[in-house]
Amino acid sequence: xxxxxxxxxxxxxxxxxxxxxxxxxxxxxxxxxxxxxxxxxxxxxxxxxxxxxxxxxxxxxxxxxxxxxxxxxxxxxxxxxxxxxxxxxxxxxxxxxxxxxxxxxxxxxxxxxxxxxxxxxxxxxxxxxxxxxxxxxxxxxxxxxxxxxxxxxxxxxxxxxxxxxxxxxxxxxxxxxxxxxxxxxxxxxxxxxxxxxxxxxxxxxxxxxxxxxxxxxxxxxxxxxxxxxxxxxxxxxxxxxxxxxxxxxxxxxxxxxxxxxxxxxxxxxxxxxxxxxxxxxxxxxxxxxxxxxxxxxxxxxxxxxxxxxxxxxxxxxxxxxxxxxxxxxxxxxxxxxxxxxxxxxxxxxxxxxxxxxxxxxxxxxxxxxxxxxxxxxxxxxxxxxxxxxxxxxxxxxxxxxxxxxxxxxxxxxxxxxxxxxxxxxxxxxxxxxxxxxxxxxxxxxxxxxxxxxxxxxxxxxxxxxxxxxxxxxxxxxxxxxxxxxxxxxxxxx
Ligand code: BES
Ligand code: MN
Ligand code: ZN
Numbered sequence: 001x002x003x004x005x006x007x008x009x010x011x012x013x014x015x016x017x018x019x020x021x022x023x024x025x026x027x028x029x030x031x032x033x034x035x036x037x038x039x040x041x042x043x044x045x046x047x048x049x050x051x052x053x054x055x056x057x058x059x060x061x062x063x064x065x066x067x068x069x070x071x072x073x074x075x076x077x078x079x080x081x082x083x084x085x086x087x088x089x090x091x092x093x094x095x096x097x098x099x100x101x102x103x104x105x106x107x108x109x110x111x112x113x114x115x116x117x118x119x120x121x122x123x124x125x126x127x128x129x130x131x132x133x134x135x136x137x138x139x140x141x142x143x144x145x146x147x148x149x150x151x152x153x154x155x156x157x158x159x160x161x162x163x164x165x166x167x168x169x170x171x172x173x174x175x176x177x178x179x180x181x182x183x184x185x186x187x188x189x190x191x192x193x194x195x196x197x198x199x200x201x202x203x204x205x206x207x208x209x210x211x212x213x214x215x216x217x218x219x220x221x222x223x224x225x226x227x228x229x230x231x232x233x234x235x236x237x238x239x240x241x242x243x244x245x246x247x248x249x250x251x252x253x254x255x256x257x258x259x260x261x262x263x264x265x266x267x268x269x270x271x272x273x274x275x276x277x278x279x280x281x282x283x284x285x286x287x288x289x290x291x292x293x294x295x296x297x298x299x300x301x302x303x304x305x306x307x308x309x310x311x312x313x314x315x316x317x318x319x320x321x322x323x324x325x326x327x328x329x330x331x332x333x334x335x336x337x338x339x340x341x342x343x344x345x346x347x348x349x350x351x352x353x354x355x356x357x358x359x360x361x362x363x364x365x366x367x368x369x370x371x372x373x374x375x376x377x378x379x380x381x382x383x384x385x386x387x388x389x390x391x392x393x394x395x396x397x398x399x400x401x402x403x404x405x406x407x408x409x410x411x412x413x414x415x416x417x418x419x420x421x422x423x424x425x426x427x428x429x430x431x432x433x434x435x436x437x438x439x440x441x442x443x444x445x446x447x448x449x450x451x452x453x454x455x456x457x458x459x460x461x462x463x464x465x466x467x468x469x470x471x472x473x474x475x476x477x478x479x480x481x482x483x484x485x486x487x488x489x490x491x492x493x
Contacts, residue, residue: 001197005102005131006168007124007151009162012115015041017075022149024077025101027117028053029086030063032391037113037154038082044074050151052082054239063089064096068104077111080106086159087118092402093488094119094442098126099469102460105131109149120166127151128172129469129476133446134183159485165202167297171483174293176191181285182462182474186261186278191233191309194260194281198238198288198307202297207241207246219347220328222310227341230318237349240291240305245300251302252486253359254291254348258284258309265312266320266337279474281340281367284309286478293483299488306353308345312338324423328352329445334423342368344427344440348443354447361390363377364442365478366458371434373459378467380404381460381477384439394453402468403477406462408436414441422434 003059020422026038032053034042041203042049043478044097048069052058057067057399061084069080081104085097110127115119129152181189181197195210202208213234218227221237227231228235241251263269267278284307291305319325323335325344333344346364353362373380381398383405385391391407398405414436417429425444439454446452460477467475 002132002180004128004172004176005223007128007153007165007169008061009153009155009158009165011158012037012113012154012156016111016154017041017113018044019076020111021076021078022111023079023105024075025066025081025083025110025112027083027085027114030061030084032058032431035115037115039091041075041080042244045069045072045080046074048072049082049176053323056157058084063093063333064188066097066100066104071448078108085117086257088139089119091122091400093404094127095126096123096315098123098128102127102130105149105151107149110151111154112151113154115154116336120153120155120161121168123152124153124165125168125172126469128169129175130139130471132176132179134180134473136180136184151340170482171293173296174289174479174483175213177292178285178476178479179470179474181288182279182282182352186311187332189278189281191236191259191260191311194258194309195238198240201240201292203293204273204292204358206291206295209239211239219352220326223327223333223344223354224310224348226319226323226325226335227259227265227312227344228310230315232315233260233284233311235310237352240288240310241301242291242294242301242303244294244300245302249302249315250358250360251304253353253357253362254287254303254482255364256284256287256305256307257281257345257351257364257368258307258462259342259345260309260311262312262339262341263314263442267316267337267339268314269339274461279462280367281309282367282457282474285461285474286365286457286476286482289476289479290482293479294486296392299491301488303486304348304353304357304359309348310345310408312341318470326438327445331444332423333427334420334426337428340428342366343441346442350442350445354450359450361453362446363394363453363455363482367454367456367461368456369435369438372456375435376406376459378463380406382456383407384410384454384456385452386410386446391453393458393489394481394485398481400482401445401480403481405455405481410417410436410439412444424448
């Protein structure tokens, strides 16, 4: 798995300004004030920093932006990165500074003279989140953008900042796991490999169970199994429990769609862009990464993560359009389109979660519909809920973490679109409001008194251009928001 860049927190060392190799970074506030280290760098470069600060260009910099002086004379470093950041920045500004530095740092050590800079831990998180490349399958070193070079933060109070940064870097580790899983191709990340990687997290204190096909059959998870019928990879459900809260307290349930590859099945997708369907397990990836973060930072909360791992393939054994299958709940579904498979996986996982755990709340994540991309693009995930308080708690957490999320409506008229002539429901509602009818389908598997949020992350799980915290590809969207929501709701003493 991709490791988070190692970051050390050490006391301020003015002599290091002259001697460190790799990249040296100093912080200058927008009003142009230089701290001790910046003054030292200015002196060593014979006033280059002061000239930059007085230039018209500096005045135009936004917090978090950087100007780099390359091969500065007077310094051993090959570049001096001058970071524009107020002494008391917002979380977003501090992270942005980290992101900018990480983009510049590629393959080089970074020495950041942060002194008494406010929100230095968030700055470190920004570096950790952005310093990511998925190079597991690059063979030549020149193509490999491996970036193992360490980061050193020189600080007035290094222990204090390190204590603050430690839980944040645990979250970054969760994000790395989500991104790795989501980026991984489907011949590597089979259902079995996925389950193995999750089982491996028992090392961190998570209780992990892998339910195999015979067990799923016994439980009656027929709609989930119907999706995997066409594949040679066995369908699995993985249950991960983190018990960091009070013994008798019901858990929060996080549920994920884990379609390791979605060909569409017999309702085969067109060839163009089908390769992107390796990310159709993104929901399960977010659940996995969040559980990892919770375990690493030893969260004081009870959370159960459950993912449905299947592969949607056409074959002689595959489910046909027109087939009727019975869900674990007992309701029957007429499968009009085998490409609307995510809801068939989730509905059984949702029923199982409520049946076994009686959770205080249930959040499912799924790359569920192309329609949500038409509606919200790649900026926001679609949020659907039956409970305003629960939903607002999530929206607030997502906003605080800079992860876009936008609430969408539900309603009886949309539910009516799922009526079937021969079964209890169809698995699609037609073209209009495709994301909403998908959510309505799921809602039929929510017990009345269970607070529930459905997150349609098809547009945000993997993106073709750089995003706020990630290079192009898998983003890890949702790990930080879910982590914060759990912290806000369950960990306030
Ligand atoms: N996995 C897809 C949705 C998707 C599309 C995710 C694009 C990421 C990017 C899902 O299983 C699917 O195929 N949905 C269909 C539903 C339709 C058949 C009702 C869709 O969106 O076209
Ligand atoms: Mn599909
Ligand atoms: Zn899918």
